[in-house]
Amino acid sequence: MAGNTNLHKASAAKNDEFYTQLTDIEKELKHYKHHFEGKTVFCNCDDPEHSNFWQYFSLNFKELKLKKLIATHFDREKPSYKLVMWKDDRGVHSDIKTLRQNGDFRSEESIELLKEADIVVTNPPFSLFREYIAQLMEYDKKFLIIGNKNAINYLCPDIKYGKLWIGYNSPNEFKLPDGSTTKKVTGLTRWFTNLDIHKRHEDIPLWKKYYDDPSQYPKYDNYDAINVDKVADIPCDYDSAMGVPITFLDNYNSEQFEIIGITYSKDKNPDIEKIRTDDKKRHVGILNGKEKYPRVIIQKKEKPNKNENRT
Ligand SMILES: C[S@@+](CC[C@H](N)C(=O)[O-])C[C@H]1O[C@@H](n2cnc3c(N)ncnc32)[C@H](O)[C@@H]1O
Numbered sequence: 001m002a003g004n005t006n007l008h009k010a011s012a013a014k015n016d017e018f019y020t021q022l023t024d025i026e027k028e029l030k031h032y033k034h035h036f037e038g039k040t041v042f043c044n045c046d047d048p049e050h051s052n053f054w055q056y057f058s059l060n061f062k063e064l065k066l067k068k069l070i071a072t073h074f075d076r077e078k079p080s081y082k083l084v085m086w087k088d089d090r091g092v093h094s095d096i097k098t099l100r101q102n103g104d105f106r107s108e109e110s111i112e113l114l115k116e117a118d119i120v121v122t123n124p125p126f127s128l129f130r131e132y133i134a135q136l137m138e139y140d141k142k143f144l145i146i147g148n149k150n151a152i153n154y155l156c157p158d159i160k161y162g163k164l165w166i167g168y169n170s171p172n173e174f175k176l177p178d179g180s181t182t183k184k185v186t187g188l189t190r191w192f193t194n195l196d197i198h199k200r201h202e203d204i205p206l207w208k209k210y211y212d213d214p215s216q217y218p219k220y221d222n223y224d225a226i227n228v229d230k231v232a233d234i235p236c237d238y239d240s241a242m243g244v245p246i247t248f249l250d251n252y253n254s255e256q257f258e259i260i261g262i263t264y265s266k267d268k269n270p271d272i273e274k275i276r277t278d279d280k281k282r283h284v285g286i287l288n289g290k291e292k293y294p295r296v297i298i299q300k301k302e303k304p305n306k307n308e309n310r311t
Helices: 002-012 022-029 052-059 108-116 126-138 149-160 246-251 270-275
Strands: 040-043 068-072 081-088 091-098 119-122 142-148 173-175 182-184 189-193 242-245 257-262 295-300
Touching: 022 052, 040 052, 040 108, 052 068, 052 081, 052 119, 068 108, 108 126, 126 142, 126 149, 142 149, 149 189, 149 246, 149 257, 242 246, 246 295, 257 270
Parallel strands: 040 068, 040 119, 119 142
Antiparallel strands: 068 081, 081 091, 142 189, 173 182, 242 295, 257 295
16 A cells, blocks of 8 residues: 555645656557647646656647647746747747746636646646646636546546546656656556547446346445446446446446446535435445445446337
8 A cells, every 4th residue: 555655645745746757648648649739738737847748748749730838837936937839830939938927827827828728738736636627627628637546536526427537547656856766656546638538438348147146236225226346247237326436437438327426425416316315424335334435326328229210
């Protein structure tokens, strides 16, 4: 659990200086290349001198056919600067400019740049992630950002309503400010995005059958849903509510399943409220008095029968 402790400490101590490795950016971004043509990209938590996001986009500026790239550096105490790269008839140019403010993503100046941007791509400070993603949604921006997987708990309603989804990879190792040491955070991060990707249209293969042995799928004491312990065990023949591990969202396809909600007390959407049968311990599903891990409650969607309406 060393990785877990490290990430937790980083968050608690507001030590937000975990730098993303170029290989992790390349591994994820290869799935999104077609989104960038003619677009302005903003990396708003990125010292261009050190950020591999700047590195990736500046090196691939032509290949991605970008219109403009902007990175702002945050300085806790003093006015900071931005680096801009853009293309015109004479070629690709770049320029460094001082900012009046300190590059805080919430500053007026950064918000002006945000309004100009089409897509925001970065790894923002872990401690401010909730505020950070709320700002992106408020300004209706396209984004691809790294966050702690626990953010899924409060982002689940947004995932339910199709406002964002989870990317392909989980960056496992980040560089520390000294530039040479790294911290492992295995399995604890996710890419969050609202850019369309193939993965979210692919069905999860289902082969288990509920009716072969219903005792394998008991109902919770406090939710009107059956418990499924592993994504691989989701039955193909059960049409009502099922509680599945949160990792289900890594492969969620909204054409295959509907998300009812999450066993997270703050999820008060009417669909999940309807299947809550006890107001205590709303944050977990309980089986015979025993608390399970938090669960996403889902239901299979009816697929239109291809043979229907055929004459
Ligand atoms: C997790 S690090 C990632 C840095 C870089 N984006 C990367 O992926 O390598 C988050 C960065 O956000 C910066 N930061 C912290 N608070 C900020 C704020 N309020 N506005 C903008 N950047 C901030 C930190 O200085 C830090 O460099």
